[in-house]
Amino acid sequence: MATLTVEDDRRQVVIMGAGPAGLTAAYELMKHEIPITVVERDIGYVGGLARTVEHKGYRFDIGGHRFFSKNQEVEDLWTEILGAEMLTRDRLSRIYYRGRFFAYPLKAFNALWNLGLIEATRCMASYSRARLFPIRNPRSFEDWVRNQFGWRLYSIFFKTYTEKVWGIPTTELSADWAAQRIKSLDMWLLVKSMLLPHSKPTHRDDIVTTLIDSFRYPRLGPGQMWERVAEICKEKGQPVMFGQAVEKIKHDRGRVRSVTTRSTSGEVTEHAGTDFLSSIPMRQLIARLQPPPPDAVQKAANSLSYRDFISVALMIDRADVFPDNWIYIHDPSVRVGRIQNFKNWSPAMVPDQAKTCLGLEYFCFEGDGMWTSDDATLIKLATSELAQLGICTQDQVFDGVVVRQPKAYPVYDDSYQAHVDVVRDYLRTQLTNLHLIGRNGMHKYNNQDHSMMTALLVAKNIATGSSYDPWNVNAEAVYHEDVHVGEKDATGRQVPQRLAG
Numbered sequence: 001m002a003t004l005t006v007e008d009d010r011r012q013v014v015i016m017g018a019g020p021a022g023l024t025a026a027y028e029l030m031k032h033e034i035p036i037t038v039v040e041r042d043i044g045y046v047g048g049l050a051r052t053v054e055h056k057g058y059r060f061d062i063g064g065h066r067f068f069s070k071n072q073e074v075e076d077l078w079t080e081i082l083g084a085e086m087l088t089r090d091r092l093s094r095i096y097y098r099g100r101f102f103a104y105p106l107k108a109f110n111a112l113w114n115l116g117l118i119e120a121t122r123c124m125a126s127y128s129r130a131r132l133f134p135i136r137n138p139r140s141f142e143d144w145v146r147n148q149f150g151w152r153l154y155s156i157f158f159k160t161y162t163e164k165v166w167g168i169p170t171t172e173l174s175a176d177w178a179a180q181r182i183k184s185l186d187m188w189l190l191v192k193s194m195l196l197p198h199s200k201p202t203h204r205d206d207i208v209t210t211l212i213d214s215f216r217y218p219r220l221g222p223g224q225m226w227e228r229v230a231e232i233c234k235e236k237g238q239p240v241m242f243g244q245a246v247e248k249i250k251h252d253r254g255r256v257r258s259v260t261t262r263s264t265s266g267e268v269t270e271h272a273g274t275d276f277l278s279s280i281p282m283r284q285l286i287a288r289l290q291p292p293p294p295d296a297v298q299k300a301a302n303s304l305s306y307r308d309f310i311s312v313a314l315m316i317d318r319a320d321v322f323p324d325n326w327i328y329i330h331d332p333s334v335r336v337g338r339i340q341n342f343k344n345w346s347p348a349m350v351p352d353q354a355k356t357c358l359g360l361e362y363f364c365f366e367g368d369g370m371w372t373s374d375d376a377t378l379i380k381l382a383t384s385e386l387a388q389l390g391i392c393t394q395d396q397v398f399d400g401v402v403v404r405q406p407k408a409y410p411v412y413d414d415s416y417q418a419h420v421d422v423v424r425d426y427l428r429t430q431l432t433n434l435h436l437i438g439r440n441g442m443h444k445y446n447n448q449d450h451s452m453m454t455a456l457l458v459a460k461n462i463a464t465g466s467s468y469d470p471w472n473v474n475a476e477a478v479y480h481e482d483v484h485v486g487e488k489d490a491t492g493r494q495v496p497q498r499l500a501g
């Protein structure tokens with residue numbers, strides 16, 4: 001076993017994971033000339049969930065990654081790292097249902113117009129029924145949405161997609177989540193526009209225009225950002241150590257002393273340090289502590305759960321397939337949940353402008369039937385679903401690649417917060433030089449900017465002696481001084497909660 005030691009009074013920060021959080025911390029610490037060791041399980045990619053996979057010149061994300069933050073510090077950091085390589089892109093994303101595109105976010109007129117006269121009349125009747133005879137004390141997501149929109153609109157626009165993403169029946173998701181997450185369609189405006197025809201949107205473009213906003217995106221996908229930071233680490237003589245999976249985190253007398261990794265060839269290395277940052281999933285981190293923490297902490301960590309994700313990238317022999325960056329697939333007859341069109345994120349994502357690369361996204365659980373299907377079966381499924389949806393013909397698909405992403409979404413069930421608090425309190429009081437950063441590191445269902453901000457604050461604490469609390473970063477990546485340990489989740493991010501009992 002190789003052992004990498006620390007000279008007596010020198011600081012050495014060991015960073016677990018080279019995703020956006022780990023690499024943001026590395027970048028900030030290098031600015032302060034603090035030595036770092038970054039260990040990454042993957043054998044070649046950096047960026048974690050925000051990596052860009054490459055296949056024969058086609059580049060694709062694990063889900064499309066918009067770069068947008070209300071936090072100017074994060075926006076500035078993206079510019080500092082990639083400069084002119086950051087493109088500003090228009091956004092178009094719609095819902096696809098039974099061969100028609102619907103505005104997203106939903107617009108009442110557009111929705112009913114697209115459904116056609118008969119279905120629209122049924123929807124309005126079902127809506128009126130729901131308003132006249134609402135379910136009293138709605139408890140579930142289904143109760144709440146039915147009360148707001150009626151059964152028919154609920155089943156078309158809410159039920160299928162929500163169940164595809166979370167793998168939980170909408171009867172078991174809480175009404176609170178629906179109430180926070182879904183804005184009411186303005187039915188009064190709709191009725192007014194029908195009675196006063198001049199108030200209708202006059203042209204399809206008018207409808208579409210309202211749905212376009214813009215975001216930034218690296219020319220070669222999100223991975224380009226993190227590949228550049230990894231290059232900088234290398235230039236500074238502190239390259240990311242690839243293919244190094246964290247196996248043990250050794251501690252004694254209230255401090256972590258080293259992290260042991262195993263390479264793909266089985267070689268074991270021990271990395272000593274003075275400070276340790278973890279962006280690896282919280283459940284994994286606790287399981288790797290040596291000696292193990294108290295049973296209650298292990299139990300809390302083991303109770304955290306995740307939703308997993310498969311992306312099937314298909315190469316299509318057609319220049320244009322649809323104009324959106326991505327579309328939501330509400331059709332219940334197919335399993336695909338969302339389709340990305342990477343060329344519409346950046347033309348440089350495809351090597352030949354006469355071709356298209358689509359990413360078909362399937363939400364699943366690690367180990368389920370979808371997850372364990374072989375690649376050829378998944379590519380066949382995705383190809384046939386594209387044809388079934390009328391997006392292209394099967395013979396236009398000339399290549400395909402499958403990417404399985406475990407732990408894509410930390411699940412917020414009704415007890416997750418209590419479990420996270422147990423782990424967090426244990427680490428805060430018992431292992432003061434071990435810091436949690438990022439999305440799965442802190443079990444927070446948040447975007448890159450949030451993950452980066454938590455890492456930036458921890459790195460600043462180490463470098464300058466400041467005492468920011470990364471748990472006080474909210475979903476918009478803004479730091480709030482006035483949230484204290486033990487209070488409810490400050491993220492404000494709305495994710496489903498399973499109904500108790």
Ligand SMILES: Cc1cc2nc3c(=O)[nH]c(=O)nc-3n(C[C@H](O)[C@H](O)[C@H](O)COP(=O)(O)OP(=O)(O)OC[C@H]3O[C@@H](n4cnc5c(N)ncnc54)[C@H](O)[C@@H]3O)c2cc1C
Pocket residue numbers: 016017018019020021022039040041042046047048049050062063064065066067068244245246247279280281284309408409437438439440441446447448449451
């Ligand atoms: C489908 C999808 C779409 C998204 N869309 C957007 C978007 O549009 N905009 C946006 O800003 N964000 C988006 N996000 C969120 C964004 O990807 C995350 O917030 C961000 O990647 C989290 O960064 P992180 O470094 O905390 O974690 P990760 O990206 O998960 O990185 C963790 C790293 O740790 C490594 N690791 C794990 N275990 C070990 C181990 N035992 N040993 C060593 N290394 C290990 C992993 O390989 C990985 O590289 C999306 C996420 C998903 C899943």
